[in-house]
Amino acid sequence: PLGLGMGSGGCGRWEEEKKEDGVKWMQLEHRGPYFVPLYEPLPEDVQFYYDGKPLKLSLATEEIATFYAKMLHHEYTTKEIFQNNFFHDWRKGMTSEEQEIIKDLDKCDFREIHKYFVEQNEARKALPKEEKQKLKEEADKIQEEYGYCILDGHREKIANFKTEPPGLFRGRGEHPKMGMLKKRIMPEDVTINCSRDSKIPEPPEGHKWKEVRFDNTVTWLASWTENINNSLKYIMLNPSSKLKGEKDWQKYEVARRLKDVVHEIRAQYRRDWKSKEIKKRQRAVALYFIDKLALRAGNEKEEGETADTVGCCSLRVEHIQLHPQLDGQEHVVEFDFLGKDSIRYYNKVSVEKPVFRNLQLFMKNKDPTDDLFDHLTTTFLNKHLQHLMDGLTAKVFRTYNASITLQEQLKALTNPEDNVAGKLLSYNRANRAVAILCNHQRSIPKTFAKSMQVLQEKIDTKKKQVEEAQEEVKKAEDEYEDTKDAKAEANVEKKKKLLKRLEEQLAKLNIQATDKEENKQIALGTSKLNYLDPRISVAWCKKFGIPIERIYNKTQREKFAWAIDMAGEDFEF
The missing domain is CATH 3.90.15.10 (Topoisomerase I; Chain A, domain 3)
Structure with a gap:
């Protein structure tokens, strides 16, 4: 129950009848999780080599080998702890004959398998448009079927309706379990949660659910325990849903x-x-x-x-x-x-x-x-x-300090006289102050130098155009001085207009470069999505006439629909 003042602005969907304490829904119906497709064996001509000789692997062993092969050029596979954990778990999945032969990871050659997956990837990217469209339609069909549930009469989007595919655990930083085998999730691992009177989801043919629950005090639709950290994983509603909002x-x-x-x-x-x-x-x-x-x-x-x-x-x-x-x-x-x-x-x-x-x-x-x-x-x-x-x-302190910092920084940094690009630079600077406070860093993107170079080339070209336009204006003014006729006067105006437009474009590019440079090691997204009251940003946009889509992309606008409905330009956190 939300015994909260609304702030300014009405907000219908967020304000339906309140349920009694602890109850999250009265009706919940869904299809259950979508299970990722089973493993497809490698073609005959793609081989694994041990100690220089080709070795045909059993299906289960081959599948685990492909997880490592796909990551062959990744930093992870250079780490000893990753290699040891992988090899230990891989050997557990081998037949006794394979265990007799494969005893040393250094003698394993995954290069041919790696090459095969790289080529598969390239081929997918190079598909003709119609083929890509067909694949998209298939994915959309799965999304339509599994990606929505009915919650209290509303059709709500589900966030993660697919089970995680098996693979090798990565973890962040120097995680002691990196390289361990993440097992495939089967229906027998999954607990389903729905309402008693709903159409209970059918497990895939030949399988059964671990358990079916009717617990309306929780908001998850399905759950299972993953094998690496023994933690529970859940299928939840999309952030845009009423419940999450x-x-x-x-x-x-x-x-x-x-x-x-x-x-x-x-x-x-x-x-x-x-x-x-x-x-x-x-x-x-x-x-x-x-x-x-x-x-x-x-x-x-x-x-x-x-x-x-x-x-x-x-x-x-x-x-x-x-x-x-x-x-x-x-x-x-x-x-x-x-x-x-x-x-x-x-x-x-x-x-x-x-x-x-x-x-x-x-x-x-x-x-x-x-x-x-x-x-x-x-x-x-x-x-x-x-x-x-x-x-x-x-x-709550993090959320409070982050939001209050954003609000104060926006007040201090926004110049009402600036154009939209200038105001957005101020917004990003305010957001950056929060990201620094919360220590949200990222490593400099691999493409940073390249994209910065491209931007710099654009700036150089634009500078040349501005200089040429300045020459043109001077020429036109001299001509008008000589002739004093109306046509020459109109020409001066035309050239000045062009110069002004080019100067604005140059200023915009310079702002972009500044912003890019200042943001290269800061992750703005984490605080924007999790720590900053979106109503502060919505109010700022409304106050200064900035389109909301310049701050929030489509997914974020769906997540923060409640705030966009609710906050007027005078909202104070």
Whole structure:
């Protein structure tokens, strides 16, 4: 139930009758997941070689070999841990005869198989238009059949209606399980969730479901456990669906509520820096980091199960260095650790003196691998946050600080006199401030240098055109000086108009180049989709006459339909 004020603007579909607590739907009907096609054996003339000799593999062994072959020129297959995990899992799938022969990955030659898949790929790209159209129609047919469900009388789109194909697990960063075999999902692994009175989906012929449930307190349609991390995977509704839209909207409403109490919370953790209990002090310093630096909370994890990544509560002594003075600033904390998805967080921050003093205390007589906040767990922290405000977690701070930063930056950076390109540059700069706050990085795209070069060539060409147009204007003006006739005067105007248009085009290209350069290592998308209240962007577009499609693409506009309906130009987060 959403007991929330609507902001400005009406919003029909988001406001239908409310259900009782915990109930997410009354009716749910769907076709179940679409299972990816079974393995097709390689042609006879494509061979695997062991120790220089061709070796015919059994079907199961061959399938796993193709997973590795497809990745032959990938960075992953150069990593020892990937190779070892793959070889271990591959041998498990072999026949006993194959296990006797294949004992050394270095003697395996996958090159012919790799070449075959590269050629298949090229052939697909080179298909004539009609063939491509036919394939698209087949995919659309599957989408029509499996990609929608009926939820409380609405036909809603499903996000991921296909099961994941088998393959080799990649993981992010130095994941200890990379290279392990992701098994094929069978109907026998799948739990179906739908309403009791609906047409229950039929499993593929000769198979049965693991279980059929009628649980209307959850929003997933099907689930299974994947074999690498033993985690549950779900088939969910598309972000554009009413259910997801409501959830998204609620998330930002919780963050907006934080705005009213954040001053009290800050005053409270400042008081706790001086607490007699070390536990409270640690909680207060951690909360300061979560608030000021938008750090993630950092849950406790099983060792050896995942990459060694940390968040605020799981920081170790080795992850920070204290500098009483650095680069002309006092009380500087230097952070260096791997955060979520093994993305490095590196930052030097000047903190308040009591925080610095407390950190010195927390680090005293500890080894580098000891926990910095040894008296603190995320559970203890989140309990405290829940006590401060209903629904408050560490993530809400990230959402709140991200959204408030965007709103403030847009106010500071947008010049109403700018043209659309100039305003969009300001928007991206505001978005970038948020991405930097949240540490959303990306590696420089492989195509960056090439596309930058192409853009630079365009700029050079345009500069030449501008110079030529300036010459033309001067010529026309001289001619008018000599003759003073109306035709020559009209010609001056015409040439000036052309010059103005070319100058505008050049300015636009220059803005593009600046934007591209500034964004090469920053991922703007993550914060835009997950941390920024879309109503801030919608209101900004409406206020400055920017078409919304310049900010959000079609998929994003569907996801944020609720915000586009709801926010007027005067919306304040």
